[in-house]
Amino acid sequence: MNSEKTKIAVLGGTGNIGKGMILRLALQNLMEDGVKNEVVIGSRTPETAQEAAKEALEELENCGFDTSDIKITGESNTEAAKEADLIVLTIRFGHVPSLLESIREDLENKIIISPVVPMVKAGPIFEYRPPEEGSAAQAIQARVPESTKVVAAFHNVAARKLQDIVKCKAVHDSIICSDDEEAKKTVMKLTENMGCLKPLDGGPLSNANTVEALTPLLINIAKLNGLKDLGINFS
Amino acid sequence: MNSEKTKIAVLGGTGNIGKGMILRLALQNLMEDGVKNEVVIGSRTPETAQEAAKEALEELENCGFDTSDIKITGESNTEAAKEADLIVLTIRFGHVPSLLESIREDLENKIIISPVVPMVKAGPIFEYRPPEEGSAAQAIQARVPESTKVVAAFHNVAARKLQDIVKCKAVHDSIICSDDEEAKKTVMKLTENMGCLKPLDGGPLSNANTVEALTPLLINIAKLNGLKDLGINFS
Numbered sequence: 001m002n003s004e005k006t007k008i009a010v011l012g013g014t015g016n017i018g019k020g021m022i023l024r025l026a027l028q029n030l031m032e033d034g035v036k037n038e039v040v041i042g043s044r045t046p047e048t049a050q051e052a053a054k055e056a057l058e059e060l061e062n063c064g065f066d067t068s069d070i071k072i073t074g075e076s077n078t079e080a081a082k083e084a085d086l087i088v089l090t091i092r093f094g095h096v097p098s099l100l101e102s103i104r105e106d107l108e109n110k111i112i113i114s115p116v117v118p119m120v121k122a123g124p125i126f127e128y129r130p131p132e133e134g135s136a137a138q139a140i141q142a143r144v145p146e147s148t149k150v151v152a153a154f155h156n157v158a159a160r161k162l163q164d165i166v167k168c169k170a171v172h173d174s175i176i177c178s179d180d181e182e183a184k185k186t187v188m189k190l191t192e193n194m195g196c197l198k199p200l201d202g203g204p205l206s207n208a209n210t211v212e213a214l215t216p217l218l219i220n221i222a223k224l225n226g227l228k229d230l231g232i233n234f235s
Numbered sequence: 236m237n238s239e240k241t242k243i244a245v246l247g248g249t250g251n252i253g254k255g256m257i258l259r260l261a262l263q264n265l266m267e268d269g270v271k272n273e274v275v276i277g278s279r280t281p282e283t284a285q286e287a288a289k290e291a292l293e294e295l296e297n298c299g300f301d302t303s304d305i306k307i308t309g310e311s312n313t314e315a316a317k318e319a320d321l322i323v324l325t326i327r328f329g330h331v332p333s334l335l336e337s338i339r340e341d342l343e344n345k346i347i348i349s350p351v352v353p354m355v356k357a358g359p360i361f362e363y364r365p366p367e368e369g370s371a372a373q374a375i376q377a378r379v380p381e382s383t384k385v386v387a388a389f390h391n392v393a394a395r396k397l398q399d400i401v402k403c404k405a406v407h408d409s410i411i412c413s414d415d416e417e418a419k420k421t422v423m424k425l426t427e428n429m430g431c432l433k434p435l436d437g438g439p440l441s442n443a444n445t446v447e448a449l450t451p452l453l454i455n456i457a458k459l460n461g462l463k464d465l466g467i468n469f470s
Binding site: 125127128170172175200201202203204206207209210211213214216217218220221224225227230231232233234235 | 360362363405407410435436437438439441442444445446448449451452453455456459460462465466467468469470
């Protein structure tokens with residue numbers, strides 16, 4: 001392990017959003033300003049995670065990238081969280097409480113990134129269903145040690161755009177919220193080098209509610225107006 | 236009165252958002268595809284409204300437009316509502332219940348457009364404070380006759396951009412929500428010709444909550460990131 005590299009665990013990293021995130025994180029090792037990192041994919045079984053790690057490396061090679069400076073491995077969610085400096089939760093909101101319970105002791109002083117959006121399909125449209133804490137991000141904050149810094153980010157990016165590392169040059173805004181200014185800056189720096197995202201300071205975690213709610217709105221607007229994989233820009 | 240023209244009342248039309256709205260509505264009379272209309276500004280006293288009407292016409296003339304086919308008048312809010320086919324509520328959320336109470340009997344079968352955003356300044360940031368109905372738009376729906384069609388629109392446009400009829404060519408998206416498809420289409424057509432807005436179908440009125448919440452988020456993001464008069468675009 002190279003101690004200069006940030007070890008990033010992507011828990012639930014075998015899902016749609018996780019896949020693109022892993023590729024975009026790994027590619028930062030090839031960028032001059034990228035955040036040098038090692039990615040550990042977390043999944044319910046280490047075998048699934050290891051398979052996803054192998055596939056991600058193959059995808060990067062197939063796209064023509066030199067992967068000799070890239071490290072992507074797979075572990076169980078609990079092992080991945082243990083090793084990581086920074087943890088991305090790409091899991092469904094319903095699984096958040098039990099997962100946090102299982103990794104709680106390994107979260108001291110770490111950063112957790114939440115792109116989690118609690119939503120349900122109600123007839124033809126998606127509805128945001130925030131928990132009583134106000135947002136998924138705040139529900140996470142309520143379930144981790146006090147020293148853990150929760151940062152809400154990456155909610156409003158379409159999985160397909162995130163995964164399309166070669167062709168997707170669209171730069172959408174990504175609103176980043178946190179009550180910890182240092183952690184927010186770290187994640188904004190990470191976002192700057194995701195290749196398809198531009199970070200915007202979204203203020204405190206109490207603003208995460210609106211940012212999360214944008215995701216079902218984007219899906220609804222896309223469907224209602226015959227559009228696809230919408231992102232958002234402020235200007 | 237030309238019966239082919241839509242009579243539009245802009246209640247609270249002497250405020251910042253109202254001013255720009257009136258200019259953009261009036262200008263539609265000079266556009267081939269514009270919705271031909273007569274604007275009645277509503278205010279607490281007819282004198283204030285008449286003064287605002289005179290100023291709006293002068294502003295259009297000063298910008299070099301021929302105002303001979305444009306009609307902007309001023310009335311009390313109740314008189315303006317009585318005459319109108321379509322009513323725009325550019326008032327603060329706190330004033331909504333008493334105003335609706337005073338014009339209730341003149342609302343049968345009419346369209347009400349709500350750009351109303353209930354928000355408060357909490358320390359350095361703005362916070363969205365929806366009423367128990369879910370949004371200002373839904374609170375309005377609960378206070379009008381059953382035949383009145385409420386359309387949520389024009390929440391996320393900066394007053395300064397709306398007022399700058401000559402220079403502002405920025406085209407931002409405006410999300411339009413309503414439970415009445417015909418009324419929604421009417422307002423989308425109106426929006427198309429506002430000169431700085433592109434309408435997007437935002438689905439039912441229950442989606443207005445997120446659209447309203449975007450306004451304080453836009454103000455917060457602008458302040459936090461050193462930006463100004465932000466609008467929103469989906470792509």
